Amino acid sequence: MTTHNAALPLRIVHLYPEQMNIYGDTGNVLTMVRRAQWHGYDPEVVVHRPGVAFPEDVDLIVGGGGQDSGQGLVADDLLALGDHIHGLADDGVAMLMVCGLYQLFGNFFETVTGERLDGIGIFDVATYGGPKRLVGNVRANTQFGEVFGYENHSGLTMLGEGQRPFGEIAMGSGNNGRDRTEGAIYNNVYGTYLHGSVLPKNPRFADALIEAAAVRRYGAFAPAQIDDQLAERARSRARQLGV
Numbered sequence: 154m155t156t157h158n159a160a161l162p163l164r165i166v167h168l169y170p171e172q173m174n175i176y177g178d179t180g181n182v183l184t185m186v187r188r189a190q191w192h193g194y195d196p197e198v199v200v201h202r203p204g205v206a207f208p209e210d211v212d213l214i215v216g217g218g219g220q221d222s223g224q225g226l227v228a229d230d231l232l233a234l235g236d237h238i239h240g241l242a243d244d245g246v247a248m249l250m251v252c253g254l255y256q257l258f259g260n261f262f263e264t265v266t267g268e269r270l271d272g273i274g275i276f277d278v279a280t281y282g283g284p285k286r287l288v289g290n291v292r293a294n295t296q297f298g299e300v301f302g303y304e305n306h307s308g309l310t311m312l313g314e315g316q317r318p319f320g321e322i323a324m325g326s327g328n329n330g331r332d333r334t335e336g337a338i339y340n341n342v343y344g345t346y347l348h349g350s351v352l353p354k355n356p357r358f359a360d361a362l363i364e365a366a367a368v369r370r371y372g373a374f375a376p377a378q379i380d381d382q383l384a385e386r387a388r389s390r391a392r393q394l395g396v
Contacts, residue, residue, distance in 0.1 A: 160195040163366055166208050167200050168216035168254060169227045176305060178217025178251050180350030181359075185213060188359050192377045194367065203230035207237060211246055212366040214238075218252025218306070218348065221264050221282075228270045231257055235273035242275050247341040247365040251351065255336065255344035256280040256308055265307065276337040276344050277313030278328075290396045291325030291347055293335040297358045299323070301391050302347025310346075312337060319345050324396055341365040354388065356381045 167182050182198060189196040199208040203226065219227075231238075231254075242248065256262040258275040265282030286307045293300050300320060309329040312318060318328070319336025327335035327346065336345035341362075345351060352359040360376060367374040 160193060161367075161371060163189050163194045163196045163212045163363070163370070164208065164210050165189075165196055165198045165213040165215060166211050167198055168214060168250075169202065169219075169223075169230075170200055170217075171202070172223040172226045173217045173219040173253055175217070175219050175223070176252070176303075176348040176350075178215075178348060178350055181217070181249060181251070181352045182215050184350065184352035184359050185215060185363065188356065188379070189363050191379050192360075192363060192367075193375075194363070203227055207234055211241060212370055213362060214241070214246060214248040216248075216250045216254035218254065220253075221268075224253045224257060224262065224270055225268075228257060228272075231273055232271060238273060239275065242340055242342045245341050245365065245369045247362045247369070248343065249352070249362060250342070250344045251348060252306055252308075252346055255346065256310065258342070258344055259310065259337070260313075262308060275339050275342055277316040278310050278337050278344070279313070280308040280310040283307050283309040287326040287330055287346075289325055290391070291327065291335065292323045292391070292396050293320030293325070293327065293347070294323055295320035295335075295358070297355065297361055299388070300347065300351070300358055301354045301388055301396060302345070302349045302351045304346045305348060306346050310337075319343055341369075354384060356384050
């Protein structure tokens with residue numbers, strides 16, 4: 154492995170780690186940190202919790218999934234930050250939102266009991282609580298090639314007209330089990346239902362987020378040569394098992 158960057162700082166904001174980390178989505182933050190280091194950057198993780206000031210000088214934002222109750226605990230804080238996060242998204246800040254926060258980055262999430270949580274509308278999507286959970290391995294075709302993950306959600310997400318999905322489902326249920334779409338994209342903001350965590354299994358996707366952050370802050374990205382044999386073996390094995 155060789156590196157080409159001179160330990161340039163990158164600030165990663167982890168949204169609501171206590172409330173929105175039900176399926177180990179913190180692994181995505183760990184992957185961002187380690188791969189950024191391998192590429193020669195100096196990542197700093199800053200946690201954002203409800204009710205405190207949002208960090209400044211943000212390069213990457215990562216958020217995970219949680220129970221409906223967890224979403225309720227963070228929804229008001231996220232709404233208060235909505236205009237600011239819209240500005241960051243418009244400015245090209247890279248973000249990854251998984252499951253629950255993907256839903257709250259949409260227009261709204263209506264639970265199975267009819268309670269509606271308003272989202273901040275980064276994505277033109279609407280999510281409704283469904284009668285059963287969509288659970289299992291997922292393989293989706295994306296701009297980063299095949300992306301592997303594991304889904305576990307009862308929310309059924311519908312894309313608005315013109316909303317670009319993150320990928321097309323090759324195996325699994327994706328957004329709603331009907332239209333073969335998975336996730337959503339706005340600028341450098343990605344929403345997905347893939348847990349797992351998703352980034353360790355998909356290093357090309359992880360590096361794309363780091364590249365977007367580096368290019369926005371420094372104007373260029375010089376990737377290191379990283380040995381991803383273990384990740385590729387895991388992906389190959391998943392294909393052999395029919396994922």
